[in-house]
Amino acid sequence: MPSHTFSVNGKSVTVDAPSDLPLLWVLRDLLGIRGPKYGCGIDVCKACTSHLDGAAINPCVVPVSEAAGHEITTIEGLANGDTLHPVQEAWLDVDVPQCGYCQPGQIMAAAALLKTTSTPTDADIDAIANVCRCGTYVRIREAIKAAAEKMA
Amino acid sequence: MAVARRRFLTYLVAAPTLTVAAQLVMDAVAPATASAVIPTAPAIADLVDLGDILILAGLPTSDMLVLAVGEDGTATLGLPREEVGQGLTTAIAMLVAEELDLPLTDVRIELDDARPELLFDQLTGSSNSIRSLYDPVRRAAAAARVRLVAAAAARWGLAAGKLTTGNGSVVAPDGRTASYGSLSVAAADASLTGLTVTLKAESQHTLVGTPTSRIDARKIVTGRQEYTLDLDIPGAKPCMVRRPPTVNGTVKSVANEAAIRAMPGVLDVVVIPTGVAVVAETFGQALAGKDALEVAWGPGTIDGLSDDGIRTKLKAAAPSFSFLALTKHIDAEFDFAFVSHAPLETNSAVADVRSDHATIWSGLKSPIVAQQTIAAELGLPEDKVTVHVVQAGGSFGRRLFFDAALEAAQVSKASGRPIRLMWSRIDDMRHGRMRPATHHKLRATYALGQVLTFEHRVAAVETDFRHGLGEILTAMAAKLPTGLGNETIAQTLFLTTVKSPYNFGVTTQTLTEVPLTMHTGSWRSVYSANARGAEEILVDELATAFGKDPLSFRRTFLKSDAQRAVLDKAAAAGNWGRTMPPGHAQGIAFHEEYKSRTACLVEIDATDPKAPRVTKAVVAVDVGRPINPRGLEAQMLGGLTDAISTTLRAGLHIDKGLPLEGSYSQFHYARQKNSPTDVQVIVLPPAADAEPGGAGELGVPAAVGAIANAYARATGTHPRTFPINFDVDFTPFPR
Numbered sequence: 001m002p003s004h005t006f007s008v009n010g011k012s013v014t015v016d017a018p019s020d021l022p023l024l025w026v027l028r029d030l031l032g033i034r035g036p037k038y039g040c041g042i043d044v045c046k047a048c049t050s051h052l053d054g055a056a057i058n059p060c061v062v063p064v065s066e067a068a069g070h071e072i073t074t075i076e077g078l079a080n081g082d083t084l085h086p087v088q089e090a091w092l093d094v095d096v097p098q099c100g101y102c103q104p105g106q107i108m109a110a111a112a113l114l115k116t117t118s119t120p121t122d123a124d125i126d127a128i129a130n131v132c133r134c135g136t137y138v139r140i141r142e143a144i145k146a147a148a149e150k151m152a
Numbered sequence: 153m154a155v156a157r158r159r160f161l162t163y164l165v166a167a168p169t170l171t172v173a174a175q176l177v178m179d180a181v182a183p184a185t186a187s188a189v190i191p192t193a194p195a196i197a198d199l200v201d202l203g204d205i206l207i208l209a210g211l212p213t214s215d216m217l218v219l220a221v222g223e224d225g226t227a228t229l230g231l232p233r234e235e236v237g238q239g240l241t242t243a244i245a246m247l248v249a250e251e252l253d254l255p256l257t258d259v260r261i262e263l264d265d266a267r268p269e270l271l272f273d274q275l276t277g278s279s280n281s282i283r284s285l286y287d288p289v290r291r292a293a294a295a296a297r298v299r300l301v302a303a304a305a306a307r308w309g310l311a312a313g314k315l316t317t318g319n320g321s322v323v324a325p326d327g328r329t330a331s332y333g334s335l336s337v338a339a340a341d342a343s344l345t346g347l348t349v350t351l352k353a354e355s356q357h358t359l360v361g362t363p364t365s366r367i368d369a370r371k372i373v374t375g376r377q378e379y380t381l382d383l384d385i386p387g388a389k390p391c392m393v394r395r396p397p398t399v400n401g402t403v404k405s406v407a408n409e410a411a412i413r414a415m416p417g418v419l420d421v422v423v424i425p426t427g428v429a430v431v432a433e434t435f436g437q438a439l440a441g442k443d444a445l446e447v448a449w450g451p452g453t454i455d456g457l458s459d460d461g462i463r464t465k466l467k468a469a470a471p472s473f474s475f476l477a478l479t480k481h482i483d484a485e486f487d488f489a490f491v492s493h494a495p496l497e498t499n500s501a502v503a504d505v506r507s508d509h510a511t512i513w514s515g516l517k518s519p520i521v522a523q524q525t526i527a528a529e530l531g532l533p534e535d536k537v538t539v540h541v542v543q544a545g546g547s548f549g550r551r552l553f554f555d556a557a558l559e560a561a562q563v564s565k566a567s568g569r570p571i572r573l574m575w576s577r578i579d580d581m582r583h584g585r586m587r588p589a590t591h592h593k594l595r596a597t598y599a600l601g602q603v604l605t606f607e608h609r610v611a612a613v614e615t616d617f618r619h620g621l622g623e624i625l626t627a628m629a630a631k632l633p634t635g636l637g638n639e640t641i642a643q644t645l646f647l648t649t650v651k652s653p654y655n656f657g658v659t660t661q662t663l664t665e666v667p668l669t670m671h672t673g674s675w676r677s678v679y680s681a682n683a684r685g686a687e688e689i690l691v692d693e694l695a696t697a698f699g700k701d702p703l704s705f706r707r708t709f710l711k712s713d714a715q716r717a718v719l720d721k722a723a724a725a726g727n728w729g730r731t732m733p734p735g736h737a738q739g740i741a742f743h744e745e746y747k748s749r750t751a752c753l754v755e756i757d758a759t760d761p762k763a764p765r766v767t768k769a770v771v772a773v774d775v776g777r778p779i780n781p782r783g784l785e786a787q788m789l790g791g792l793t794d795a796i797s798t799t800l801r802a803g804l805h806i807d808k809g810l811p812l813e814g815s816y817s818q819f820h821y822a823r824q825k826n827s828p829t830d831v832q833v834i835v836l837p838p839a840a841d842a843e844p845g846g847a848g849e850l851g852v853p854a855a856v857g858a859i860a861n862a863y864a865r866a867t868g869t870h871p872r873t874f875p876i877n878f879d880v881d882f883t884p885f886p887r
Contacts (some may be wrong), residue, residue: 001416008156017434020565025436029390034382037545038435039496040577044817047496048474075375088373095782096364099237100372101496116806126825132817133496133546134237135793136786137827141820 006067008033009077015064023059023067024048025092035075039052039131046130049105050074054140056112078111087111090100090147098134106130110144119148167195171682182559189606189709193658202648203280203746203846209624210273212285215283219248220290221236221300227252227331228260229289232267232791234276234549235368236495238788238848239783242366242773243282244289247424250360251293251352253317254332255683256367261743262519266519266539272624273703276517277552277674278649279846286844298341298347303338304330308425330887341867347613354369362837363782368543380500380514380542380574381526388570389419390435391563393443394786395427395583397672397887398452398809403428407446415441416790419532424792425554426583429563435574440663441629442576449734459589462613462806463487469664479599482693485851486686487873488594489803490613490811492819493587497545498580503560503639504570514557515544516760521620526561548794549674550585552619574699578814578885586804586811587675588613592686596694603709605695606656610646610683614665617641623729639726640665653744654691656712676794677849680745681856682874685799688741688857689871697828702740702861713837715744721834726753731864735759738769739862743854746846748775752854754828758866762877766859768830771851776842779834784847791851792831797822799859805873807884814885 001016008031013115015030022041027033027050036059037068043061050059052079059072078085084092097103109128117124125141132140165815178679179840200746207214218230235241242262249256273284293784297317304322304574306314315322321329328617340639345843352358372379406428409421415439422429430441466487477483501514509528516522519539527537532738544551560573575584593609617625623642659684674679695705703723728740732755740753771788778784804811813819837884860871 018437021436023435025434028381029434029436032384034326036573037379037497038381039498040815041439042815042817043717044576044815045496045577045748075373075585081376081885084373091373092369095369095786097237097366097369097372098239098369098786099496099544099546101237101379102376103372122829128824131496131821131823132793133548133821134786135822137793137822137824138789138831139786140824141829142312146294 004068006069007071009073011133017064019065020063023062023064023072026064026112027059032073033076037101037104039102045102046109047102047105049108049130051112053110053113054107056122075108078108085111087143088151089146090143090150093146094139094143096136096139096143098136102130102132105130106140110140110147113144114148114151118152119143133140160543160667171543172300180853186647189655190604190657191655192498192652192657192711195659195661196647197651198648198743200648200773201746202278202645203283204650206272206275206278206624207278207284209628210613213270213273214284214288214693215291216270217288217292221296221332221336221339223333223336223884225262225331226258227254227293227296228262230264231261232264232274232517233285234265234446234541234544234551236515236544237518239366239780239786240281241368242364242777243783244285245367247286247289247358248293248363250357251290252297254320256359256364261367265541266523268520268534269522270520271626272518273622274619277549279848279850282844283746283846291349293757294351295349298349299339299344300332300335302347303335303341306344307338308727323472360779362779364780365782377543379497379545380502380853381574383502383513383542385502385513385570385572388504388572389431389433390438390561391429391431391571392435392438392442392576393424393427393573393579394445394447395560395579396449396452398455401452402450404448404450407448412441412445414861415444415670418572420567422563424559424562424841425567426559431567431571433561435584439576439826443776444777449539451739452809457668457809459805463591466589466611466613469666470591470593470609471595471662471664473595473607473609474660475595475597475605477595477597478698479597479604481597483595484690484693485872486689488590488682489878490589490806491675491798491803491853492581492813493548493550493673494547494581494816494819494821495544495546495550498577499556499574499575499584501560501757502570502572503557503559503564505530505564508532510561511538512538512557513540513542514554515547515551516541516554516557516704517547517551517659518554518620522557526558528559528567530561549675553673578680579817581815582811583646583671583674583802583811588672589614590682591728592682594686594690596690596692598697601698603656604658606654606662608680608683608687609664610662611664612679613644613670613672614667615646615674616680644665646679649745650679651744652687653715653742654713656709657805677719677852680743680849681798681852684743684845684853685856688854689860689864692861693870701729706742710742713781714774715742715749718724718742718749718774720834721772721836722751722753722770725832725834727770728753735866737862737866739858739860741854741857741861741870744848746841747849748773748845748847748850750774750788750854752849752858754855754858754862756859756862756866760861760865764863765826766801766828770832772834772836773850774836775847777838777843777844779844784835786852787847788833789831791849792855793822794852796826796853799856799874799876801875801877803878805880805882810887812880812884816835818882818884833887
């Protein structure tokens with residue numbers, strides 16, 4: 001069984017797993033990091049959205065071998081200790097979540113967007129394709145704009 | 153029912169004089185009351201709705217709530233309901249905090265395990281949780297408060313009547329305080345008797361009724377909220393099930409079991425009634441194993457049946473109208489497709505089955521029936537099966553059923569190890585539950601500015617209510633005042649939920665079911681989304697026939713001022729009637745259910761009729777007494793998004809015994825790009841002495857009507873089949 005070494009939320013990890021095993025299952029089932037959620041397994045719903053070297057990825061379709069040597073950040077690693085990321089703060093201020101299952105992915109997608117686009121337009125926000133089955137989109141949009149202002 | 157109708161017909165026969173008088177009034181000003189229109193007799197749902205029945209059924213056990221005050225000063229309430237995102241735990245915590253004079257952060261809500269002693273009072277559905285728990289929760293908290301006060305009175309040697317409470321403490325007139333935590337042991341003393349429990353006056357509420365954020369929001373945004381498959385159950389192994397190529401197909405044989413067992417990480421292969429389960433070290437490996445299975449399948453229960461055949465059956469089932477079209481009339485027929493519940497968390501459960509007991513964890517809205525069914529399946533006494541209810545990632549009706557829990561128990565028993573079972577998204581859409589397809593025949597007759605009759609014949613594929621609701625209705629039937637005793641479960645549910653809010657003369661709404669053995673279930677607002685949605689479309693077409701504006705037409709024919717107040721709020725805030733560019737239009741609609749009412753106004757951009765977008769929405773809502781207006785807003789946003797999705801693009805195509813759709817790339821539930829950028833929800837303040845009405849499903853039907861009406865106006869069409877844009881614009885996954 002091949003061995004893969006990478007960093008998750010600031011800690012170096014080494015796992016033995018088939019090279020093609022999706023990172024999502026390495027995180028959830030082998031490492032017990034369960035913030036990233038399964039919703040479709042084919043990069044459609046994006047509930048598992050996390051970061052690879054700061055950019056949004058969907059671990060359900062990224063083989064573990066592609067994580068080797070890189071820095072993976074999941075929702076658990078977004079805050080700085082007890083200090084929440086501005087996107088998380090905005091999510092609380094606006095009271096975005098309903099069932100919450102898609103929200104780790106939504107937050108990671110928003111954080112990645114704000115890294116590259118400090119003042120996102122409505123069209124930029126529309127381009128986030130993460131599904132929220134509870135229909136919290138209006139509040140997500142409001143929270144992203146609020147976070148952008150906080151970070152400016 | 154029949155008696156009431158005959159009496160009403162007599163009234164209608166006398167109507168012509170009234171009609172003339174009404175005509176005169178109508179031409180003057182929009183009447184403020186219904187006296188100028190032909191009144192419609194109250195529908196059953198006006199007199200007793202499904203929520204009332206469930207409250208009645210739960211009354212004998214409604215005080216079996218357990219509220220504990222700990223030495224740390226926190227209060228913990230066991231909640232015999234499920235949290236699926238509707239914000240119930242927050243609203244209930246607010247009720248406890250209010251009645252106990254305790255900070256909200258010191259209130260904990262724990263979801264109760266299945267408690268069979270609660271009989272009918274552990275079912276989460278019918279927008280009923282706040283309605284049924286508003287009094288019992290306050291009574292429980294008030295009882296705790298009076299004991300804490302009595303304990304402090306005994307400690308200080310003062311009369312209880314001299315003491316007050318605030319911020320988690322009992323306060324003496326001299327300023328001494330005793331925290332609830334310090335009193336929690338003394339307050340449990342059984343010798344404190346003769347206490348009178350008095351509820352705080354609603355006018356004194358300071359927390360209840362104010363916008364409050366969810367108590368679990370921080371856990372959610374940090375990824376620490378645990379759903380079923382996030383729980384650490386020692387030794388529990390991932391499991392996925394290969395399912396048949398048609399709904400309810402059966403396993404005949406497995407050709408390559410040895411090869412699957414040899415795959416990396418695979419631990420076991422187990423045949424269960426619904427398919428072939430693969431147990432592995434990771435879900436990725438279980439998924440790979442199930443995909444590689446070669447299974448010979450037996451036939452399912454709807455093989456060969458497709459949408460066209462189902463629609464033909466539905467049309468044939470819809471009865472003829474009772475009223476001949478002797479006067480002017482409008483007839484219309486509507487079709488609505490099957491719709492997946494599609495909660496983001498797919499069907500999932502953990503089961504640990506041993507020889508003499510079993511433990512289950514799952515997101516369950518009817519845990520008692522789950523416990524009974526699983527115990528029977530395993531051959532264990534019910535009290536040897538512990539069923540833990542886990543907060544779930546959405547439901548929309550889906551988690552009334554417990555199929556994943558049953559499967560996990562079957563696999564755990566056969567495999568001899570704890571099992572974490574998860575459905576794939578494809579299976580969740582194809583073999584999961586769905587809102588049944590429906591066909592609607594409507595006829596409205598009118599003359600001299602009056603609607604004389606309004607008939608609505610609903611034909612629906614049978615909805616499966618075998619999750620405990622059926623038992624409740626059966627048990628309560630004899631006690632119902634409206635002669636429902638002889639109706640079927642589905643008829644009872646239809647008649648206690650669907651009603652017209654308008655004075656449209658003789659109004660009849662009927663349901664005819666087409667039995668097909670497939671996986672249906674209640675979907676947020678059950679019959680009302682389609683039935684009332686279709687009616688609101690016809691209301692717009694009637695307004696046109698009358699030469700009236702849709703808003704003033706509704707104002708004229710709504711039954712009460714409370715209804716008109718909600719409609720007026722939405723119309724004013726949404727600037728009803730403003731000029732719109734070509735291809736754009738406004739739409740408006742109204743809906744009332746479970747003692748609550750709402751109006752929705754939307755604007756749509758349909759310049760490309762194949763890719764319309766709702767750009768703006770205003771929702772006004774009156775639930776009698778809102779507990780958490782921020783949570784109520786969230787529910788209305790959810791209902792709006794459901795309506796945008798199912799009206800414009802989201803549905804399931806049935807093709808030769810199986811839905812074609814297998815993911816969100818195919819079942820087009822709305823994304824951010826389909827969502828309006830401008831939404832306003834207006835929560836009406838509580839009416840004096842009003843009880844809270846239902847809210848969880850309220851938002852869908854009016855929004856369906858408003859969106860369809862806006863689309864019709866923007867495009868100059870008359871939409872009749874929903875979703876409006878419903879092409880198979882994808883390559884289906886293999887079966």
